[in-house]
Structure formats: structure tokens, C-alpha cells
Amino acid sequence: MPTTTTRARRKRFTEQDLLQMPNDGRKYELIGGRLRTVPTGARHGEIVSGIIARLHAAKTPTVALYSESVGFRMRNGNVRSPDASIMRRERLPEGVSPDAFVEGAPDLAVEVVSPSERDTELLQKVAEYFESGAREVWLLFPDRQQVYRYTAPLELQILNADDTLTGGELLPDFQVRVAELFE
Template identity: 55%
Template sequence: MRRGIIQRGERTVATTAQTVRRKRRYTEEDLKRLPRDGYKYELVNGRIRQVPTGGRHGELGAGLTARLWNHVRRWAKVYDSSTGFRMNSGNIRSPDVSVLRKERLEGGKSPEDFIDGAPDLAVEIVSPSERPAEIYAKLGEYFESGAQEVWLIFPERKQVHRYTPSLQVQVLNENEVLTTPLLPDFELPLRELFEGV
């Protein structure tokens, strides 16, 4: 018998005799009702998707979150992957790390609910199991919803791809330093980011 797991637009309903699957479009309310079980979920085109993450993924995200928070905390908020952003399409995306200027938040405070629009900076740590089409769909949605930059981190290659809204990309390798006009004076030697992972 399986417990109410939601995956790929199907709802699994446990009964004593059998497991029944039914297709339906899920909503923000369905996403909010999911248990806080340590998994990352997104609402994409009416389907709730569990996004796989692992230890290395979490370590990279935590390290980058700390570096960004130390740099921007006076004028921006930094969020981890448990924060949902409501895209213009209605999808709810949860970047692995995100930065949002406080001036975009009512009273400079984070809402209890999902945040409208994309963060100013969205960071996705790309796992080997993610398909390129999925990655670039997220990239497009972030920019369509107001992102100023998107960073794709490829741990396997030890690279960061820094995208701007015009879809220009800067590819940075492990021996380079990540800087951006979006975050004045921010410098991240990528060797430090990838150290030990």
C-alpha cells in the first residue's frame, strides 16, 4: 500500500485492496498541502513534480546561500529551495538559491505565501538526471517573470553558467571568479564553491 504520493500529475490514493491513480490538474493549494518532508516540489503546468536533490546538491546550495546572505543581507533577502515563486505562467518554481531585493517585498518582509514573480537572481544546481529541456524551460520562465540573472551550476563539470535576460551566457570554470553587476563587489572564487564536493 502506498501513501498519498503526488508525482507527474497523478495522485496515488491508497485503499486496502488496491492503489488507484487518477489524472488531474493540481493547484497552488495542492502544493501547499504537501508534507514538509525534505523533498523539493514544484508546480509545473498543473503537475506537481518532485525535484531530486542529494548531499552534494545541498552542500553547494548551503555554501552559496551563506556567501550571498553575508553580502546582500542589508538590501536583499536570500532564500533556499523551500521557497516558492509564482511565475507569470502560474507555475510555482523553487530555485535552489535565490536573491530578491527587499524593495520588491511589501514592507521589506517575506510573505507567508508564495512570492509573486521571479527572484532577481535565481540559482539552479543542475543534477545529472535533469534533462536540458527542463533546465532551459525554467531559465525562460525565470526571465519571463522578471529575473535579472540566472546561474546554472554544474557540479559534475565544476562550471557556472551566468545568464542575463537577453540569454547571453558567461561560462565560468573552477579556476575563475564569479562576479556580477547585479551584486556590486560580490566575488566568489569558484574553487571555493566546488572545494570538497
Template identity: 55%
Template structure:
């Protein structure tokens, strides 16, 4: 009898979680993503959140009527079936059906997905996220590395530029008015 219960428990743990099950999980104040049917906690701290909010506010100031800017609670369905929640997202109104925001998860990646990378994050996982964002409709992905004070800007999965403290981060064609020195971006101390 005990062996049968153990086998059922192990089988339940191996079973992949569905999107519906994921969406029914209680909110415990932490950030999670659904990746390959498994719930992954996305690490973040106060500094991480302050950096995301500061950058989001600066992007919002430049977005005007052109775009929406969302924080880490906004989720997006990837073509892989994974549910991702970038730290900051920019959605161009012209690319939204009817110019309207979705009620639940976005049906594609944001136009600009921004991830703040913690030292514990794995490079292959980051590169997979970048590829998923582009495959799901993103036009740019920014990876922010606070420890190194660098920003890696992806304009495609294969075209990237590393910006350092003395460089200027721009919104390119997505948000032409956005300009911010990398040193200023990371000045959250």
C-alpha cells in the same frame, strides 16, 4: 462496474493539480515543484544541499541590508502559473512591496535564481526554467554544474557566460560585493 472505477481513476490521474491541492500536500522532506499542473520531484542529495548552503551563506554575507537570501524551501509563482523553488534565491528589498517578504509563495521570481543542476536533469526543462524566471521578473539566473565545475550565468534569456574553475563569479549590479572563484565554490569534498 470495474471498468467505471478504472475510468474514474485514469481520469483523476490525467486531471491537472491545482495550486491549492499542491499546497495541501503533506511534507515528506522532498522538494517538489508544480509544473503544468503536475507535481515534479526535484532531485537533490547531501552534496547538492551543502553546495547550496555554502553559496547561500556567502551571498548572505554580502547582501547586508540590500537583499534577502532564501534556500530551496522558498517558492515563487511564475507568470505561467507554475510554482518554482530555486536552490538559492536572492530578493532585493527595494523590489519587494513595502520591502517586506511575502508570507507564502513569492508573487514573482527572485531577482537572482540559482539552480544546482544534477546529471539527470533535462536541458530543455532547464532552459524552460530559465525563461520562466526571466518572464517572471528575475534579473539573473545562475546554473551550477557540479559535475563539470562550471557556472552558467544568464543576464537575460539570451545573454549567457560560462565560468570555469579559474574564473570568478560575481554578483554584478545585484550584489556588487560578492566575488567567489568557481573552484572555491565547488570545493565541497
């Protein structure tokens, strides 16, 4: 009698499952039907808080600023939660933030990269943001004191500690020396 092995089917998680995740201090995203925790720690949180404060000081009434708790529905069905993000109000329903996930990527997605994140995952994330409507993606590398500023999936500007990061058209009053983001 032949032996048959069957593979256990993995449950495909939904947006509803993501919404029901506990408020346990972890950051979750829905990627390919799987719930993933995104590694964060105290240093990560401190950097995120600092960038949000700086973005808030430079934002105009024409944009909404979000923290890492907001989910954005990507074209491929994934739900991403950048560490900080800016969305033009004209892209929001009636100019108001929805109660649920935001449809499409933010105009600016900011990610503070942890040492455990792989390059392939980061590039996939950048591509998803642009495919879903982002205008810019900033990857902040605390260990290197660098910012990778993407203005298109393959258009990259690498900023070092003494360089100045500006907010471009979205945030014309935003500018900071890169090293200050990591102090």
C-alpha cells in the same frame, strides 16, 4: 458495438496542493498543473548550503535571501523554487517577505544542476525566470565545475573552475572562484 476508450483525466494540482505537500526531504515545484519532485541529494545540499552562506555574507539590507523552500509564482502559473535566490526588497509588498509564495521570479535565481536534469527543462526554467522578472540566473554544474551565468534568456557567460563569479549590481561585494563553490 464499437469500443470506446476513454483516457483518465489527470488531476490538475493547485498551489494549495503544493503547500500541503509533506516535509519529507524532497523539493517540490508546481509545473503545468503537475507536482514535480526535484532531485536532490547530500552533495547537492552541501553545495546549496555553501552558496547560501556566501550569498548571506555579501547581501545588503536592500535584498532578501531565500533558500530552496521558498516558492516563486511565475507568470504562467508555475511555482518554482530555486536552490538559492535573491530578491530586491523594493519588489516585495512593503519591502517584507510574504507568508505565502512570492509573486514573480527572484532577481537572482541559483540552481544546482543534477545529472538527471535535461537541457530542455533547464532552458524552460531559465526562460520562465526571465519572463517573470529575473535579472540573472546561475546554473551550477558540479560535475563540470562550471557556472552558466545568464543575464538575459539568450545572454550566457560560461565560467570555469578558475574563473571568478561576481554578484554584479545585486551583490557588489560577492565574488568567488568557481571551483570553491564545489569544494
